Amino acid sequence: MAGTVHVIDVAGNLAVVKERIKKAMADVEQPGSAPEIVAVSKGHDVAAISKALMAGHRRFGENRVQEAQEKWPDLLGSYPDVALHLIGGLQSNKVDEAVALFDVIESLDRPRLARRLANAMAKLDRKPRLYIQVNVGEEPQKGGVSLKDLPALLDLCRKELGLEIDGLMCIPPKGDDPALYFALLAKLARRHGLTKLSMGMSADYEVAAAMGASSVRVGTAIFGERRS
Ligand SMILES: *Cc1c(COP(=O)(O)O)cnc(C)c1O
Numbered sequence: 001m002a003g004t005v006h007v008i009d010v011a012g013n014l015a016v017v018k019e020r021i022k023k024a025m026a027d028v029e030q031p032g033s034a035p036e037i038v039a040v041s042k043g044h045d046v047a048a049i050s051k052a053l054m055a056g057h058r059r060f061g062e063n064r065v066q067e068a069q070e071k072w073p074d075l076l077g078s079y080p081d082v083a084l085h086l087i088g089g090l091q092s093n094k095v096d097e098a099v100a101l102f103d104v105i106e107s108l109d110r111p112r113l114a115r116r117l118a119n120a121m122a123k124l125d126r127k128p129r130l131y132i133q134v135n136v137g138e139e140p141q142k143g144g145v146s147l148k149d150l151p152a153l154l155d156l157c158r159k160e161l162g163l164e165i166d167g168l169m170c171i172p173p174k175g176d177d178p179a180l181y182f183a184l185l186a187k188l189a190r191r192h193g194l195t196k197l198s199m200g201m202s203a204d205y206e207v208a209a210a211m212g213a214s215s216v217r218v219g220t221a222i223f224g225e226r227r228s
Helices: 010-026 046-054 065-078 092-101 111-124 150-160 178-191 205-210
Strands: 036-040 059-062 083-086 104-108 129-133 167-169 196-198 215-218
Touching (some): 059 065, 065 092, 092 111, 129 196, 167 178, 205 215
Parallel strands (some): 129 167, 167 196
C-alpha cells in the first residue's frame, strides 16, 4: 500500500521456512537430510540481504549476473563464507562474470553455454558447482534443456568438456501439480547418477523437501514481495 512502511522480519521468516521444512519431512518414510535453503534475494536490496546475513544465513540466489555484481562484491568482502547461486538464465556473453562471482551455477542448459563455461573455468581457474536446468514442462518460453536433449548435454559436459555436473534444477509449469515434476526431476537425476536436486520455491518448497530436494530456492517467503 502506498505510504505504508512495511518491515519484513527476514530472520523470523527464515525460521518459519526451516520449521515448515522440518514438518514436511517428518511425514516422509525414509527422509534424507533437510534441503539447504537458497535465499533468493533478486529484487531485494543490500539492506534486506544484510538482515539474512545477520541472522546467520549464508546461501543466496540471484537470477541476473549484473544485479548480483551490483549487490554482492562488498557483501562478500564482509561475509566470505557466503555461497552464491545463479538461478536465472545465463547469456553466453556474461559467462566470465558469472564464473568469477558465483559458487553454484544452476542454469546450464545448452551445449554452447557448456563450452563457454568450460573455457571460462579454465581461464579464471575457478570451479563453480554446476547444475543442469531441465525444462520439465517442455514450455517453449522457459529456459532449461529439453528432456530429450538432456542425455547428450550431460555426455558433452562429462566426456568431452570434463565438466563435473552436480545435479539438476527445474521450475515446474505454473498451475500444474508441482509434485509430478519434482518426481520427474528426481527420476532423471537417479537415472544419470546425479545427487543434487534444486527444486521448490516459496509456493511449493515443502512438497519439494518431502520429495528429496537437496536445495530449495525461496524468495518471497523470506524477503517479502520483490521491489524490482
Ligand atoms: C525468483 C525465483 C525463485 C524464488 O521465487 P519465490 O516464489 O519468490 O520463492 C526461485 N527460483 C527461480 C529460478 C527464480 O527465478
